[in-house]
Every structure is written in structure tokens, then in C-alpha cells.
Amino acid sequence: MPRLSAAARHTVRFTLNGRPVSGQAAPRTLLSDFLRHEIGATGTHVGCEHGVCGACTVDVDGMLTRACMTLAVQVEGCAIRTVEGLAPASDRLSVLQAAFRRHHALQCGFCTAGILMSLDVFLKAEPDPSEEAVRDLLSGHLCRCTGYTPMVRAALEAAAELRDVQGKTAHA
Amino acid sequence: MLETPHDKSGGWVGRAIERVEDAALLTGGGRYLDDLGTKPGTLHMAILRAPHAHADIVSIDTSAAKALPGVAAVLTGADVAGLTTSLVVGVKAPVECWPMAVNRVRFVGEPVALVVAQDRYVAEDALDLIEVAYEMRPAVVDPLAAMDQGAPLLHDGFPRNIASDRSFRYGDPETAFAQADHRIAISVRYPRNSCTPIETYGLVAEYDPHEDAYDVLANFQGPFSIHAVISRALKVPGNRLRLRTPRDSGGSFGVKQGIFPYIVLGAVAARVSGRPVKWIEDRLEHLMASVSATNRATTLTAAVTADGRITALDWDQVEDCGAHLRAPEPATLYRMHGNLTGAYDIRNLTVRNRVVVTNKCPTGLNRGFGGPQVYLALERLVQRIAVELGLDPLEVIRRNLVPADAFPYRTASGALLDSGDYQKTLAAGLAAGDLQGLLARRDEARAAGRIYGIGYAAVVEPSVSNMGYIATVLTPAERHKAGPKNGAQATATIAIDPVGSVTVHVASVPQGQGHRTVLSQVVADVLGLKPSDIRVNAEMDTAKDAWSIASGNYASRFAAAVAGAAKLAADRIAERLARVAAAQLNVPAEDVMFAGGKIAARSNPANAVPFSRVAALSHWSPAQLPEGVAPTIRETVFWTPPELTAADADDHINSSLCHGFIFDYCGIEIDRDTGAIRIDRYVTAHDCGTILHPGMVDGQIRGGFAHALGAALLEEYAYGDDGSFLTGTFADYLVPTAMEVPEPVIVHTQTPSPFTPLGAKGVGEGNCMSTPACLANAVADALDISDVRLPLAPAAVAALIHGAEPPAPGGARAAPAPAPSGKGERLMRGAGKAHVAAAPEAVWAMLLDPDTLAAIIPGAHDVRKVSDTKFTADVTLGIGPVKGRYKAQVALSDLDPPKAVTLSGKVDGNLGFGGGSGRITLTPDGTGGTELSYTYEAFVGGKVASVGGRLLDGAAKVIIGQFFAALARKAGGGAGTDGGLISRLLARLSTLLGRDAP
Ligand code: FES
């Protein structure tokens, strides 16, 4: 690892939702601040900056990561996915996002980005989860609006739909 | 597809269509405050906050902070006071209320200074350079103790810390009590908590010196009565304070009303620095110093007949508003004033309301607002009546409910319950939730030796507040002098553009409730359009938009008042468009209908013109408007219900316009070993009048239920006796997760309100009122106890089952649980042993030598010898997430060379303060080495205590372990603290704590 000087800003390069990006960060700049204010990807939110609320959750090289507990300089060369990269096209929603909308699984939407990222990664590893498993995963996030159940339903329905699509492509 | 094809029969209102808000929010396209760009050159504000609950500010030295490169301005309370006037205080008293402490701090977290700098990181660096000297005062945190003679006084203008003391009498309570068969009382405490939206406060402020005008963008939620409070504080007329809100807000639940003192600070900072200033609150700031619900101590007594009829109530409420009585407080206490008899037909009432100040964060709006406090007492009392009279609690509820044929029903203290059929809602709830089944489950569980209880609650949920209720805190004479206050002006504007498309604007400031979707439904129905044809803008700009003092998102006023106003505005436009179309269709206006994007003759639907064509006429060709028809370009409606009159001379007040009804019951099981409560089933039956959007109504119920569950079982803003704030992170202030919140059985009945344009009532706060009481009643039933304290966290419940836990035995391995000290800070005690490979005399010499101490005190630099037994040092310590620099004073006493010495010390820094003492005993081990044994007692306060509470005991052990390990190393021996396991554990812990392992 290169030695970084606390006083200087350093160039950080990584891919964000498949596209190369770069920006300048001081060694102490949080990844959450860097994504939002330097790169301009404001979809990732900050709710606590101490790793509990989950609002800032992003996917770094396939690992769910709290952006508020990560320094920007740590993601040099990584592949990051955020909520901005979930939909298949700018005027469409992903299966999971659409299920969230159908089930009224968001109100203010502030917690939603982190939750979608967690579920997105989770459902890839666990395509047929139980309600208990979904609740367990969601317990890494705080939502003050919804009471969570609509999210659980949306996740289970999206999982079923994704399995369906998978099944069809597999048999095609 | 956003919508299904228009089903003409039903209309759009009442259907759970998908929300127009959601696509942007789901894809990262939200426009929350911190997502909006700022002007180039915008500076960032950070706030230095008091570490002490009550202290005089002796001096503030900002010179080092000002000298830091990148810092534009540093302001203290005196600077802020020089440019503003005190915020208005909610009662008539010679008391000031500043957004930043002037001379004295009165709660942990109170702003003491602010820094404006090029970015937030630099601003926070500068905070660390501000030196504040405090002189401590005793603090008081308990509202009842605050009224004691001799209690520390917060404000000279509030004798005995009482800001207001009013008594009320309605009906003939004396006779009712004299004739009652029973007199049954209960005392309850409602704890401090808050709905803690996931988005914190944020603002961007600008000042124009030429026009002496402020422009503030903030995620404020209203009520806009606060606009007047802010402009007054800034010493400008209202038209020189432009207050705007962003499109999206990350939740509020009342809480974002409390941003207003920071709006004043941000505005002043912008004025002084000559640049736009942005501030985003962090979570610690939010938890310790934004705003909280009131905690309340209530004693409620009922006069009861032998068969369980309540004939009179006697309320004694002591409301704790924290350190300052900020507007609109003491509104929490008076919001329910018309509803102190709840859902019951009780004609006689006495009330004593006292408002006290304590050394805690000031209070403000919070979901439920007064309801949770009132119903915890009232519904607990109903349960006690049942127990004491040997009746079924459900039967006591039934015998006292307001009868179905009594509406509109005037309560003893003046509320006009608009509509309802409580018996019907109750029956619907019982049927849908299968109470019989639940009772059987209780029998079964109890037969098997398990702990199971059933609780009930019946509440009236008021909505659409009367702006005049707050004046009930004044005496009738004072009110007379102040002039009448009443009403609840709601407003909506509908505009039609030159191509005939429709835009709606409201001043409702949604915080995630989906107002834009509902309004599109309401207006689409009136104009025969689809919701997707209507664009709704709910951003607020006081310089351009129609608004009133009552605007904003509070008191569950949207569905009842704002959506109603939009309906009225649409009706007015439609009425005019009908007359325009009638001329074109050649039919009388009464025969005109709006459907399917057309305006048509009802008698011959083929005779039709496109809506947009008629709608645009006022733009293109006003001369063609029929005689006497006003243009249809823009219509603004202000609507206030006539029922919301001012309080009368006998203090009757119709505090709210609408009154929903909720009947809840639940079955809970308590784990005998852990005290954890499992909700077996929770049933909540609502009547919120006409339902505009079932999905959103259920969303409000679930969300309110989750908040209430947190308040009942987990959440409390905890304070030490000295006022230290102990819950500064989401790891300390526990809010429910998906694992704790079950899905309630939701039941609806609908009795439209006769007083609102759409028949709707508020629904968003009801479960915050009913659920804590219902769960508390279930626990009372399960454990057969009368005194139930919230929150019912597992440890507290276990103590109810098993008695309080005995103190842990002493010894190195068992540091006792942190207990409040006499002074109330976080107190830690512990003991341990270490071995050093040097003789006691050598160890003794090391302990007295500054150079050695510098090398072995963890994180010490710059140890200076003041005298033979006194040292000062700078120490860097990391406790939990907080690593900081402290000034330490160390003294040695009770010297018994070379056998024993007492080391005591004090540390002080920006992150907190602490102190303690330890006795070290040196014994020769017989082989040339020394056995050291030690006991210590230490306390910690300030930010460290707020955020590191859970970690303090571990951290203390680690730091002390490091001290002896370093001593052992320095003495040249390899031996360290006792026990390999403990050493390894300490090393692990210290890594976790962010410090280098010794
Ligand atoms: S902001 Fe990162 S977990 Fe809360």
C-alpha cells in the first residue's frame, strides 16, 4: 500500500456501476462523503456515520460495505455498485425496485438505497430465502417509516420473480 | 404500469395506486437536502456543544480555531446574541431562550460555539481548538425532583423550575368523587424518546446585506407558525426570511420542527461570514441535542361506580420540557386537552398541569405528540380498575365508551368528537383478530407454566390541531389580553397552463407520506383525469407560495385538511370549467360532467370536448369566457373549519378537528429467563374516516406501530443523574429492526368525518398513542403487577420477574456493571493484579518518575512534574469510536513507600471528561519481583459517555492493563497482567477500540 500524506489529497480510481470514475480524496475522507460530494452519486445516503443504520450500504467487490465506515482511499481499484446501478435502464426499475414500489415498501425513501443494495447482493447468494432469513438480513438496517413488513413481502416476491426469470432462461 | 385503466365507477380516491414519488427514490434520484448542490463558495458549519449538563461558561478562547487555515468565522453565544433576539418562550415569564448558550449551559449538547470553514472536516478540526472553561453547577434531570425546594434552578424566571402551573375543573368532579363507590389511582412515568428520522437536520442559509434578508433552505417540516419565531429572532420582518424546503425529506415524525434554532444559527453564520453556509447535523448531535418527546410524570385518579363506570377523572401531570421552553412547547401538554377523557363518556374532570424545566435536551414535536403520555396513564388506569373490581378489562372499556348515537359528542373539556361508532370498531377488531383464540392461547401458556399476558387499549386519535389550543396554557385573562387564536388554515393551489395540463401545489411539506400521489388522485377524480395527468409540487417557498401559520406536516392534518383544500380548489375550477364547457356544448352547466379526459354532456356523453381545450381557454382567449366566469388559470383555496374556535372563558377547548378511534389488543409472552417480550399477536382496529389511499393508511399504521413498539420496549434517551447523556449512538439508543417488529393485524371501519371535505381524518399518530399502553397492559397482565415502567427492555422485565440483579462479585475478571455514581456519571469499578520483574523499591521509583510515567501511561505525551506528587500530562485515548486528546492531572497520595500508593487523576478534553482513583499495593514476590494489585474507581462524562457507554468498562480495563504491561516492560521483565486469557482478550479489545495493542 502506498504511504499517504494526511495533508495531501490523493487521486482515487475505481469503477462505479461499471464505469470508471476518479476523484480527489484526503486520506480521512469517508467513502460515503466521497461518493456523494466528490463523485456526485447522491443516491447512497448517510444516516448515522457509525455503522449501525445501514443507509450507506454499498457493494464493494461483491461485499456489502458500510460506506461511512470505509475511507475513500481504501476503494482504489475496486468495483463499487450503488443504488444508481440497480435499474436496467434510466426509465425502468429492477425487479426488486418494482416490488418495493408495489408493496409500498418505502415512505421517505432515505433508508431504501442501503436496503436495496443488501437485498440485491443477498438474493444473488440466496435466491429462495425464508421470511426469517430476509428479516435477519434486514435487521442490519434501520427504517423508521415502514415497520419493515412491506419490505419483507417485496423481497420475497422479487425473489420468486427472479427465480422465475432464471428458470425460464435456464430452460430456454 | 403506474396505473390501471380508469375505472369510472369508483374513482381514484380510495385505491392503493403506486406512488408517484417512488421511482426516483428507488433509483437514487431523491432530492433530499444534502443531495442538492450548493453555490460555489458555500462554507460549512460545525457546532461545539456542552459536555456538561449545567455549568457556567467562564471563558471561551477561540483564537486557535480562528487561526486554523480554512476557517472563516468562529462565533460564540455572545456573538449570536448580538445579532439576534431571544427565541420566544412558550409561556409568559421573564426567561430567555437562545439558540446558543450565553454564559451558561443547561444541557449536554447545548451549542456553545460554531465554526464556519471551507469544509466540514476543517470545521470540526477547529472545534477541537476552542478552549472553554466551565464552572460546574449541580444539575437536575428528574421532573419531580426539579420542583423540590432547594433543587438546582435552571432559570431565575421559573421559580422552582416550574414554567407553568394551571388547574382546570369541568363538570362537578367533587360530587362525583364523593359519591363514587371506588377511588382508583395510578402513577405512571412516560420516558423520553424520539422518532429519530434516518435523515438528520440540514440547512443552507444565505444573507443579503443590501436587503437585510435571509434565504434558508432547510428540511424543516412546519408548523409555519415557527417562521414567525425565526424571523423575530433574526430581527427581520417575515418577508425578509425566505424559508424553502427540498422536494424530499428523509422522515420527520414531528422531529424536524426542532431544526428552527439551527436555522437561526445558520442564518447568523451566513451573515457574519458573508457566504452561504451549509450544515448537516450528525447522528450524535441529533440524538443528544435535536429534540425529544416530553417525559411526563402523571398521577391519574378515577371515581368509579361498583359496576366499573368512570364518573370523574383527576389528572395531575408534570411535563418535563427539558432545559428551555422552546416554541411551540408546552404544546405537547395541551394538544390533548380536549381529549383527557379519551374514548370514554366521562363528564367530570379536574386537571392540574405543571410544566417544568430540567437539564435535558429541550422538547418538541414528536409523533403522537402528547397522546402517548396521556393514554399510557388513562389506559393503564382502565386496566387497574378492571383488576381492582375483578372485572374483565374489555368490559370496563365497553361500559365507558362514548355511545354510538352521541356524535358529534362534546367532551367535558371541550373537544367535539366529530364522528365514530366505537362499539362497531371494537367488534370488528375482536372478530378479525380472534380474541377468543388469543384468550385460549393465554390459558394454554399459563397452564404450561409460561408467562403470557393480554392487553387492551382504546383511544381517540385527534388530528388537525386548533392553533388556539396552545393558548389554553394561559389563563382566560391572559388569553383575553393576547387576542384570540384559533383555526387551522389549510391551503391548496391548482394551476392550469396554456396546454391545459394541471398542476397542484400545497404547503403540506411531506416527509415521505406520499402527499403528491394522494393529491393527484383527489384532483383527478374531480376533473375526470388520471392521476398521471396531474403534477403535484409539494416543495415549499414562503416567498412565492400560498401558506399560512398552520401550514406544514404535523398533527396528521394532510388527509383531513390539505387534501380537503385541494378538493375544494378543484371543485372551484371544475365549477367554472363546467360553465365554459356548457356554452360550447350547448347544455346547461348542471348537465356537464368530467370523465375520461373530456368534459361532456351527462345526457349525451358523445357531446364532448377535450378537457385540455376548455382548460386552456383562459390563457388563449379570455374574451370567450362566458359572462361572469372568472379565469381558470389558477385557484388558491384557504380552508379552515368553523368548529375550531378559541378556548372559552371556562377553558373549554376544541383542541382538534377530527377524532379517529383505535381499539388495540395483543397477546405477549415473556421469556422467563431473559425477560424478552415476544408479541404473539397484535390487533389494531382503526376508524380514520374515509380512507383516501389504503396502502398509505396501512403504511402509516405500521410505521406508527413500529415507533410505538420501540417506545414501549426499547427506546429511551438515557441520562445520568448529573445530566450526562448516555445514548449517543444507534448502538445505545436502540430502535426496532425487522426482527422486532411483527406485522399487526390491521382492521378498518370507516365513519366519515362530517367536518372535512373528503370525510377523512388523520391516521399517522394513533398507534403511538395506543400501542405503548396496550403493551404495558399486556405486561401488567402477564406479571400481575401494577407498576409498569417503559421501556420494557429485557433487563428491566427480568428484574420484574426475578428481582433486581445482585451486584457482581469483585475481582479482576468481574468488573461490575456500570452504575450511576452518586454524582451520576458513568461509574466504573474494577480490580486486578500484575506482576513486574523488579523489586518493589525499583517499581516505586518508577511510579514517581515523570519520564517513566510518560513512557507507561497509555497515550501520554508531555508529562510534567508539578510537585513531587503532582503531574500534568497530555493524553491521547481512544474509547469506542472516539479518540481524543485530553489534559490530565495526576496526583499521588497516601504514600506508603514502597508498599502502597493512591493514584488519582482528572482528565478533560473536547470529547469529554473523567476522573478516578486507584490504590496500588506492591508486594515482594519472594524471587526479586513485585506483585502489584490494584483497585480503581473511575467516572466518565461528556461525548465519550454518550457514544462509548457500552465500551467504557472494557476500555478502562484495557487502558489500565496497558499501564501495568508497560510498567512491567519498562522494568525489564516479560511478565504482564495476570492470566494469559485476559491479556489476549485485552489485546483483542484494544485493537477493536482502535488503539495499538500494548
Ligand atoms: S450511515 Fe453508514 S451505517 Fe449509518
Ligand code: FES
Ligand atoms: S422509508 Fe423512511 S426510513 Fe425507511
